[in-house]
Amino acid sequence: MYWMQRAQRALDNPALNVAIEAGNILRKPVVAFFGLVPFYPNANLRSYTFLVQGLGDISHGLVQKNVGFVLRRFPDHRLDVFCAQVRPCLVVGDENPMREPERWRKVVAERLRVPLWTVDADVIVPSALLVKEQYAARTIRPRIRALLDEFLVSPGNPKARTPWQPFKELASLPVSSDLLAGFPIDTSVQPVSTFHGGTRAALDALARFERERLSDYSNQRNHPDLDGTSQLSPYLHFGHIGPHTVALAVKNSNAPAADREAFLEQLIVRRELAINFVKFNPSYDRLQGVEPWALRTLKEHKRDEREHLYTGDQLENAGTHDPLWNAAQQQMARSGWMHGYLRMYWAKKILEWTRSAEDAFEIAIRLNDRYELDGRDPNGYAGIAWAMGGKHDRAWGPERPVYGKIRYMSYASTSRKFNSKGYIERVKMLAPGGGDD
Ligand SMILES: Cc1cc2nc3c(=O)[nH]c(=O)nc-3n(C[C@H](O)[C@H](O)[C@H](O)COP(=O)(O)OP(=O)(O)OC[C@H]3O[C@@H](n4cnc5c(N)ncnc54)[C@H](O)[C@@H]3O)c2cc1C
Numbered sequence: 001m002y003w004m005q006r007a008q009r010a011l012d013n014p015a016l017n018v019a020i021e022a023g024n025i026l027r028k029p030v031v032a033f034f035g036l037v038p039f040y041p042n043a044n045l046r047s048y049t050f051l052v053q054g055l056g057d058i059s060h061g062l063v064q065k066n067v068g069f070v071l072r073r074f075p076d077h078r079l080d081v082f083c084a085q086v087r088p089c090l091v092v093g094d095e096n097p098m099r100e101p102e103r104w105r106k107v108v109a110e111r112l113r114v115p116l117w118t119v120d121a122d123v124i125v126p127s128a129l130l131v132k133e134q135y136a137a138r139t140i141r142p143r144i145r146a147l148l149d150e151f152l153v154s155p156g157n158p159k160a161r162t163p164w165q166p167f168k169e170l171a172s173l174p175v176s177s178d179l180l181a182g183f184p185i186d187t188s189v190q191p192v193s194t195f196h197g198g199t200r201a202a203l204d205a206l207a208r209f210e211r212e213r214l215s216d217y218s219n220q221r222n223h224p225d226l227d228g229t230s231q232l233s234p235y236l237h238f239g240h241i242g243p244h245t246v247a248l249a250v251k252n253s254n255a256p257a258a259d260r261e262a263f264l265e266q267l268i269v270r271r272e273l274a275i276n277f278v279k280f281n282p283s284y285d286r287l288q289g290v291e292p293w294a295l296r297t298l299k300e301h302k303r304d305e306r307e308h309l310y311t312g313d314q315l316e317n318a319g320t321h322d323p324l325w326n327a328a329q330q331q332m333a334r335s336g337w338m339h340g341y342l343r344m345y346w347a348k349k350i351l352e353w354t355r356s357a358e359d360a361f362e363i364a365i366r367l368n369d370r371y372e373l374d375g376r377d378p379n380g381y382a383g384i385a386w387a388m389g390g391k392h393d394r395a396w397g398p399e400r401p402v403y404g405k406i407r408y409m410s411y412a413s414t415s416r417k418f419n420s421k422g423y424i425e426r427v428k429m430l431a432p433g434g435g436d437d
Pocket of ligand 1: 221229230231232233234236237266267268270271272274338339340341343344347368372374375376377379380381383384386387
């Protein structure tokens with residue numbers, strides 16, 4: 001059986017492939033199990049809606065591969081109960097470096113009476129091969145590049161040779177939007193219409209990006225007014241599309257080499273650096289996770305006067321004096337996604353405008369995880385640690401109030417780099433939920 005957690009897809013899924021190949025060798029059928037639980041930290045109606053939208057494509061894709069699909073939800077979500085019913089000879093799971101799913105995996109491993117194999121299905125280079133925490137992009141890049149010939153290849157899509165035969169006593173919920181009815185989750189953040197979950201929607205977004213934006217990606221990626229990036233992060237976060245599918249499409253496209261390389265740098269080097277950070281640094285969601293030089297400089301500037309001071313609520317309600325920051329916050333709250341260039345500015349200003357770096361860190365993680373569809377992800381923790389704590393960055397001069405040696409971004413220079421007025425106007429048109437007002 002395949003215990004699907006992070007890699008929520010049937011397409012190009014290395015963990016599912018291992019289950020299918022093992023089943024074929026053992027002449028056994030394969031079933032995938034998905035248990036929907038309400039206690040994923042900081043997830044809410046917005047993120048769960050996106051997740052549930054992806055289940056139809058999973059079910060359809062598994063049928064094509066002769067693999068069964070059993071879907072259950074809390075309180076009937078338990079893997080050990082399911083295992084007692086189907087009595088698998090082998091359980092294959094996918095990996096996730098985040099604290100909570102990692103803990104669930106350990107609990108399950110102790111309870112199972114059959115082998116549990118896990119596969120790092122959502123990275124190009126398996127994260128265990130990097131052995132320890134890497135200092136920066138420049139240290140992980142050569143290590144990753146040296147392994148790309150081996151790992152940047154299509155995972156393939158094998159089919160189970162012994163088709164799964166469902167049996168009546170094995171309860172499975174139908175895939176429908178009713179799955180969330182009465183589910184005990186936080187409903188205070190509404191779903192968005194800007195993104196629809198699922199592998200098909202992810203493939204459409206990838207095709208659109210290749211067709212319309214990849215060819216000028218290296219120029220346009222820092223222009224929030226132009227939407228020049230792929231907007232694939234929610235799909236990558238939920239595993240609706242895997243990094244192999246995206247990386248190979250871009251690598252083999254006709255776009256200029258500079259654009260392909262710039263994109264693959266983000267998708268592979270930066271993304272896998274973030275995964276490395278979360279896998280090997282137990283303080284990934286706390287200020288303590290950053291380097292000693294950064295902690296020192298922030299401490300030295302702890303008592304600096306702040307020109308503006310805001311509470312978490314004021315920030316959440318986009319109530320600052322800065323129209324660009326407010327627009328970025330509103331883009332995230334209303335559409336479930338903020339442009340990457342502004343994420344840096346957004347986080348740095350929270351550092352500048354709150355009482356302490358610890359408070360700033362906590363507020364940024366809370367807002368990011370609450371509103372971004374791609375939140376609760378290694379990229380978010382690494383991004384916030386980079387912006388506020390110089391993680392994977394270096395010390396910068398001249399030293400500034402509050403920031404010390406952490407790299408600074410000003411309103412004047414940031415808003416000059418793109419048509420910030422156009423961006424702010426566009427965000428104003430966004431209705432809550434993401435569509436145009
Ligand atoms: C403060 C801050 C918070 C962030 N929070 C998140 C988050 O919660 N979830 C998230 O997925 N990303 C986060 N990022 C990283 C990055 O901003 C987003 O991944 C990117 O903007 C998503 O848009 P896209 O898919 O159009 O990116 P593209 O430019 O099209 O890039 C393609 C993919 O590469 C990866 N990628 C791009 N930029 C980065 C980066 N800087 N670091 C790591 N991977 C990257 C993402 O998986 C992205 O989907 C954060 C960055 C910062 C500075």
